[in-house]
Amino acid sequence: MVTTSDTRAAAPLRTCIGCRQQRPQSNLVRCVVGPHGATVSRTAAGRGAWLCSSTCFHTAGRRKAFDRAWKQSVHPDALQPLEHALRIAFDDLIINMEELPTVGVANDEPAATKG
Ligand SMILES: [Zn+2]
Secondary structure (H helix, E strand, O other), X not given: OOOOOOOOOOOOEEXXXXXXXXXXXXXXXXXXXXXXXXXXXXXXXXXXXXXXXXXXXXXXXXXXHHHHHHOOOOOHHHHHHHHHHXXXXXXXXXXXXXXXXXXXXXXXXXXXXXX
């Protein structure tokens, strides 16, 4: 059993809407829905839906987690532009995360790369 208590981290924790795991805000990407649809932004006003990976984006879409996060019904079509923006955002995130020491190795993730 590995505990992931990081006493030095002052970053607020957010829950990924895909895997429901709490992670530091800096390790997650925030999605908001605005008048022109869903977008990736840390600063935009509105309800945030936090995601830790592209996998969780798809999981969240299937589970209608965006509906809950944004308190409105979300069409799958509305999420499509998000996928591309998320890919870019996660690329940035991974680059930034590689500069940090790894804390708590997640071993329970399926290694299957389908699709
Ligand atoms: Zn996740």
